[in-house]
Amino acid sequence: MTSIERDTGAPRPITRIRIEPRVNRKPIWTFSMYLAATLFGLVLSALLLWTSGADVIKAFSALLNGGFGSQKALVATLAKATPLILTGLATVVAFRAQVWSIGQEGQVYAGAMGAYTGYLMLAGLPPALYIAGIILCGMIGGAVLGALAAILKDRFDVNEIISTVMMNYLIVFLLSYLIGGGPWTEVSTSVVYQQTAPISEAAQLPALFGSSKLHLGFGFAIVAALVCYVVLDKTPLGYEIRAMGYNPVALAYRGTNIGRTIVLVMILSGAIAGLAGVSEIFGTAHRLRSDTLFNLGYTGIIIGMIGGLRPLGTVVAGVIFGGLSSGALYMKLLAQVPAALVPAMEGILMLTFLCAGVAARYKIVRVQTDG
Amino acid sequence: MSPILRTVNLTKRFPGVIANEDVNFDLVAGEIHCLFGENGAGKSTLSSCLFGFYQPEGGGLELRGEPVKFRSPRDAIHAGIGMVHQHFVLVPDFTVLENIVVGTHENGWKLNLDEARGRVEDLCREYDIDLDPNATVRNLAVGQQQWVEILKALYLGAEILILDEPSAVLTPEESIRLFRIINHMKELGLSIVLISHKMVEVMQSDRVTVLRKGKVVDTVRPGEVTPKELTRMMVGRDVELRVIRDRSAEGAAAPETVLVVDNVSYRDNRENLALDQISLTIGKGEILGLAGVSGNGQKELFEILSGILIPESGNVTLADERIEGLPSRQYMDRGVGLVPDDRFREGLIPEFDIQENMILGWQRHDDYTQGPFLNQKQIGTIAEGLIDEFQIKTPSATTPVNHLSGGNAQKVILAREFVHSNKLLLANQPTRGLDLGVIEYVYKQIIAKRDEGFAVLLASEELEDLLNLSDRIAVISGGRITGVVDPENTSIEEIGLLMAGERKEAAE
Numbered sequence: 001m002t003s004i005e006r007d008t009g010a011p012r013p014i015t016r017i018r019i020e021p022r023v024n025r026k027p028i029w030t031f032s033m034y035l036a037a038t039l040f041g042l043v044l045s046a047l048l049l050w051t052s053g054a055d056v057i058k059a060f061s062a063l064l065n066g067g068f069g070s071q072k073a074l075v076a077t078l079a080k081a082t083p084l085i086l087t088g089l090a091t092v093v094a095f096r097a098q099v100w101s102i103g104q105e106g107q108v109y110a111g112a113m114g115a116y117t118g119y120l121m122l123a124g125l126p127p128a129l130y131i132a133g134i135i136l137c138g139m140i141g142g143a144v145l146g147a148l149a150a151i152l153k154d155r156f157d158v159n160e161i162i163s164t165v166m167m168n169y170l171i172v173f174l175l176s177y178l179i180g181g182g183p184w185t186e187v188s189t190s191v192v193y194q195q196t197a198p199i200s201e202a203a204q205l206p207a208l209f210g211s212s213k214l215h216l217g218f219g220f221a222i223v224a225a226l227v228c229y230v231v232l233d234k235t236p237l238g239y240e241i242r243a244m245g246y247n248p249v250a251l252a253y254r255g256t257n258i259g260r261t262i263v264l265v266m267i268l269s270g271a272i273a274g275l276a277g278v279s280e281i282f283g284t285a286h287r288l289r290s291d292t293l294f295n296l297g298y299t300g301i302i303i304g305m306i307g308g309l310r311p312l313g314t315v316v317a318g319v320i321f322g323g324l325s326s327g328a329l330y331m332k333l334l335a336q337v338p339a340a341l342v343p344a345m346e347g348i349l350m351l352t353f354l355c356a357g358v359a360a361r362y363k364i365v366r367v368q369t370d371g
Numbered sequence: 372m373s374p375i376l377r378t379v380n381l382t383k384r385f386p387g388v389i390a391n392e393d394v395n396f397d398l399v400a401g402e403i404h405c406l407f408g409e410n411g412a413g414k415s416t417l418s419s420c421l422f423g424f425y426q427p428e429g430g431g432l433e434l435r436g437e438p439v440k441f442r443s444p445r446d447a448i449h450a451g452i453g454m455v456h457q458h459f460v461l462v463p464d465f466t467v468l469e470n471i472v473v474g475t476h477e478n479g480w481k482l483n484l485d486e487a488r489g490r491v492e493d494l495c496r497e498y499d500i501d502l503d504p505n506a507t508v509r510n511l512a513v514g515q516q517q518w519v520e521i522l523k524a525l526y527l528g529a530e531i532l533i534l535d536e537p538s539a540v541l542t543p544e545e546s547i548r549l550f551r552i553i554n555h556m557k558e559l560g561l562s563i564v565l566i567s568h569k570m571v572e573v574m575q576s577d578r579v580t581v582l583r584k585g586k587v588v589d590t591v592r593p594g595e596v597t598p599k600e601l602t603r604m605m606v607g608r609d610v611e612l613r614v615i616r617d618r619s620a621e622g623a624a625a626p627e628t629v630l631v632v633d634n635v636s637y638r639d640n641r642e643n644l645a646l647d648q649i650s651l652t653i654g655k656g657e658i659l660g661l662a663g664v665s666g667n668g669q670k671e672l673f674e675i676l677s678g679i680l681i682p683e684s685g686n687v688t689l690a691d692e693r694i695e696g697l698p699s700r701q702y703m704d705r706g707v708g709l710v711p712d713d714r715f716r717e718g719l720i721p722e723f724d725i726q727e728n729m730i731l732g733w734q735r736h737d738d739y740t741q742g743p744f745l746n747q748k749q750i751g752t753i754a755e756g757l758i759d760e761f762q763i764k765t766p767s768a769t770t771p772v773n774h775l776s777g778g779n780a781q782k783v784i785l786a787r788e789f790v791h792s793n794k795l796l797l798a799n800q801p802t803r804g805l806d807l808g809v810i811e812y813v814y815k816q817i818i819a820k821r822d823e824g825f826a827v828l829l830a831s832e833e834l835e836d837l838l839n840l841s842d843r844i845a846v847i848s849g850g851r852i853t854g855v856v857d858p859e860n861t862s863i864e865e866i867g868l869l870m871a872g873e874r875k876e877a878a879e
Contacts, residue, residue: 234744236734239727246722253679253709253717254732255700 022363030308030360037356041349048345052338059335066330067323073330079213079284081322083108085221086276087300088307088314089228090142094269095309096232098245099262103149103164104273105297106171107142109290111274112281113175114141116184116196116288119203127202134203135220135278142274143267145171150266154259160266168297175290184288195289205283217279221315224272228311231268241265273297306353317353324349375400375435375562376421376452376531382429383416390416392585393430398531403553403563405573405593408582408605414566417582418533421564422454423447453524454533459516463509467491467519470508471526487526494525499555513666514545518552532556533564538572541664550575568605570598571867583607598863602835626654629826630676630795635685635695637671637850645671647850648685653795653826658817660841660858661830662866665800668850669830670712673799676828677709678702690794703732708792710784712800712830714777718784721773725765726754728772729787757786762812778809785816796820796827802836814840834863848872 022029046056067077087104094101118137122130145167152158178184179194186197205216232238240261243251252258276296285292303321307314328342374397383391391413398404406414419425421432423441432439434450441447444454461470472487491504500518508516517537524532534553538546550572553563565576573579574593581588581604588604596604630653637646646668653659663669674680676687678699687695689705711717719728730739730750739750754768761782765775772780781801788796798817802810818840821827831837837844838858845855846869853869 230744234747236740236745239730239734239745243720243723243727243731247716247720250717250720250731253677253699253711255678255698255703256732256734257698257700 019362020365022361033356033360034353037352037359038349041345041352044348044352045345048341048348049337052341054335054337054341059331059337062331062334063324063327065327066334067327073326075209075211075214076326077319077323078218079211079215079322080326081318082214082218082221082283083276083280083296084299084303084321085315085318086217086224086279087273087297088303088318089221089224089300089311090269090273090276090297091301091304092307092309092311092314093228093232093241093272094265095304096245097241097261097265098248099150099153099265099269100161101146101149101164101266101269102161102301103146103167103266103270103297104276104300105295106164106168107145107270107273108277108280108293108297109168109171109175110145110270111138111142111277112288112293113171113178113277114138114144114274115278115282117141119199119282123200123203130202131205131282134282135275138278138282139271139274142270142272142277144270146266146268146270146273147263150263154262172290175288179288179290186287193289194291196287198287199282203282204286205279213284215279215283217275217283220275220279221318224275225311225315228272232311237261237264273300276300302350302354305357306350308357321346373436374398374433377433378417378420378427378430379433380430381417381420381427381432383420383425383427389585391420391427394582394585394587396580396587396590398562398564399578400562401557401560402577403557403565403575405565405567405576405579406582407567407573407579407601409568412582412605413585414568414582415535416585418454418535418564418566421447422452422533448527448529451528451530452533453521453527453529453531455517455520455524455535455537457535457537457539459520461508461516461519464507466505466507467502467511467522468504470519471504471523475527491522491526494522497559498525498552500552512545514541514548517541517545517549521552529561531562531564533566535566536568537565538567538569539665546572546664570601570863573601574598581605626656628652629655629690630828631686631688632672632676633686633688635672635675635682635687637675637680637682639671645850646675646682649847649850649852651828651845651852651855653828655826656821656824657842658821658827658829658840660837660844661828661847662834662837662844663830663847663870665712665832667847667870669799669847671850672847673709673711673797673828673830676702676795676797677707703791706792706794708788708796710781710788710796710798710801712803714781714784715773719772719780722771724769724771725758725763725775725783726750726768728783729754729757731787733787733791757790761786761816778805781805781809781813785813789816789820792825794826796825798827799830800832801829802831802833810836834866838863846870 042060046060049056049059066073068074087108090104090107115134115138118134122133125133149160149163149167152163153160176194179196184196186193186195208214208216208218232241240251240256244258244261248258277293280292280296281288299321303317304314307317324346328345331337332339332342377397378394381391381394381396382389394413394417396417406417408414416425420427423444423446426442432441439450441450462473465473468484468488468491471491472482472484488504494500495502500522502515502518502522508519511519521532537549541549553565557563565572567573576593578590578592579601580590581601583605630651632649632651635646635649636644639645649672651659661669661672671680675682675695678694678697678701681696685695686693689707692705694702694705715721720731730736733739734745738753739746751768758765758768763779763782763786765779772783775783785801796817801813801817805813814836817827817829829837829840841858843855844858844861844866846853846866848870849872853872853874856865856869
């Protein structure tokens with residue numbers, strides 16, 4: 001049909017190249033596309049580093065060593081990867097249903113705030129129960145924010161992209177108020193920092209492998225990935241989520257309540273994103289402040305996309321970007337690379353990865369023409 | 372008169388099939404020439420060759436006696452051939468004028484809308500087309516959008532116009548207007564190739580070329596043959612569907628009523644009355660045929676009877692239970708099966724494999740789950756069984772249905788709906804676009820269900836089929852039931868009148 005459109009009337013020569021989706025994608029092709037993307041991204045990054053006058057080889061080896069070179073580096077990488085995997089999974093759940101939620105950012109904040117509320121209200125419970133309660137409150141916080149967007153979409157046909165973005169702003173400003181002069185603000189002698197008082201040890205997530213950085217949150221991320229995988233691939237709800245992503249009309253025709261499914265999707269997605277907030281505040285920062293949470297949700301969207309909207313792919317993508325951001329610190333220190341170049345490199349890699357995703361899904365074919 | 376356009380032993384193959392074989396077809400200047408044949412007979416392939424969209428492997432085209440070769444539709448357009456496709460290629464938010472001018476690049480890259488407007492207005496006057504060039508296409512009726520397509524072709528200087536099933540999307544009134552325009556164009560010297568499988572249109576043309584299985588059966592003048600003879604030429608035998616007709620024996624002894632539709636009305640979201648006080652009953656073991664031009668309320672009726680739409684007023688009673696307003700889930704649980712007319716959009720998840728589609732809507736049913744999980748093994752076994760039973764041609768049960776042919780995809784829907792329903796079967800255009808063999812199979816399956824005691828509502832554009840299969844035929848027009856007729860004591864003409872909106876008083 002597209003060819004007909006193109007061909008009627010236009011006196012230009014007909015296009016002989018067409019982009020078509022790949023049928024029967026081979027995993028090896030997908031893999032090599034991502035490999036090529038990594039290399040290409042590194043080459044572009046090297047160019048960028050070179051123009052800044054840094055020693056490219058030194059910078060890259062610092063990056064690699066800092067990210068994956070030692071056990072300590074690896075632990076730091078996994079710690080960085082934890083929230084990204086979680087927000088990535090939140091993206092996977094929503095996007096697989098073709099619910100275009102951009103609300104992961106706000107849900108991270110809502111999760112952290114829900115958990116902090118639980119922390120204040122549940123104090124005095126036995127330790128295990130206390131932590132479990134805090135985690136649950138965090139998940140509820142994210143889920144409520146997600147469900148709100150879903151209900152707006154279902155009842156009033158409000159576009160979820162707009163509602164989630166707007167709620168991201170709302171929730172960030174709400175937190176600013178609460179910790180920047182509001183009731184949760186740390187009481188100090190003279191200045192007001194944008195943060196709460198430190199979280200008591202009883203409420204902190206236990207560390208893993210005796211590390212100071214890696215904590216139970218990483219366990220959550222892995223469990224959440226497995227749960228997402230099982231739910232999406234093995235349960236009726238997952239069937240409905242995938243079916244809704246492909247063809248909501250047929251799903252509704254055959255008796256599935258689309259509105260209810262959207263709400264479930266957003267509850268699930270929000271709860272997972274909320275978990276990222278809990279993990280960062282109660283595992284890493286040990287006090288509620290907004291800069292630790294900043295941008296985790298937006299990065300998660302990219303992680304989920306790079307992971308091919310698959311739970312296990314998202315774990316891999318999260319670990320790679322975790323390594324990148326922890327290695328970047330070393331690069332800054334050891335190779336005197338300007339700090340601003342690190343996010344620039346991350347951006348370059350994200351772009352090449354997204355291109356690889358397209359290259360893995362589509363092919364360019366030459367259209368045969370006679371004569 | 373010498374032909375203006377002619378094919379000589381034209382042959383076009385697609386992998387595994389010969390779509391056109393040794394086709395000799397000629398179009399005389401100033402005639403309406405109908406290409407008549409079933410779906411898959413090669414009408415569209417032939418017209419695509421005439422329009423340069425396909426290039427024939429054997430034989431060739433002659434234009435005004437000269438051999439020509441069209442490498443693309445662009446060449447055909449330059450040679451004065453225009454084509455109006457069944458599915459319009461219009462930009463809804465553009466005006467009529469913009470749609471006509473877009474892509475023509477007649478003044479290079481500069482747009483001269485005023486000059487174009489003058490020419491479009493001239494064309495409208497010349498061909499007696501009543502259309503405002505400044506109207507936005509989105510706001511036009513389907514019939515008017517078709518005129519825009521025709522104007523597009525005329526604007527580019529077409530002398531030969533190929534119309535691909537132009538009335539498929541039109542109301543009877545719009546069809547009549549379209550044919551008036553077509554006849555007027557013919558009088559002004561245009562030559563028209565009309566693709567159709569509707570007898571009424573065929574009989575209005577000057578000559579008919581009947582295609583069957585990619586070959587020309589014959590070229591005749593409609594006045595010299597009867598519709599029955601034409602049908603035989605098209606199908607290649609006396610319509611065999613009659614053989615499988617075998618009305619339910621207990622039909623005479625007033626069957627118990629399964630479905631009662633009582634005064635159902637429905638307004639669509641543009642506040643048009645899509646259904647206007649529809650009343651119907653279907654009994655156990657009965658097939659009620661639903662005849663009508665598509666777009667006269669059939670879709671809304673099927674959607675109400677399967678719980679997808681909620682009627683504005685009126686009652687729907689299934690087995691003595693009022694069910695209007697319940698969600699579609701409840702209809703399914705009460706044994707209502709639905710074969711929707713847009714199978715890939717409404718009946719299937721195209722990216723899902725066959726076994727996943729076999730359980731669409733029943734994914735939470737105990738048969739397919741084990742605890743909280745889908746029981747893949749069980750689903751696979753049941754799907755394999757259904758693939759066998761319904762003779763679905765597929766490499767495996769895990770093949771995505773968008774890799775299947777239309778017929779096999781339709782069988783997936785039939786299999787699913789048949790095993791999961793037990794009282795009422797709603798089939799909206801179940802054979803549209805299918806090969807004759809599959810059509811026969813589908814009808815046999817529907818008859819088997821009727822014999823099991825299902826009540827069946829069957830809508831089809833093929834009146835012959837309805838006459839053969841139905842115990843009674845209800846005719847719908849403009850959202851109203853204009854009559855219910857007995858297939859034994861009716862004629863295509865009578866149904867045609869009812870389809871055109873003439874009411875039959877004292878309908879049974």
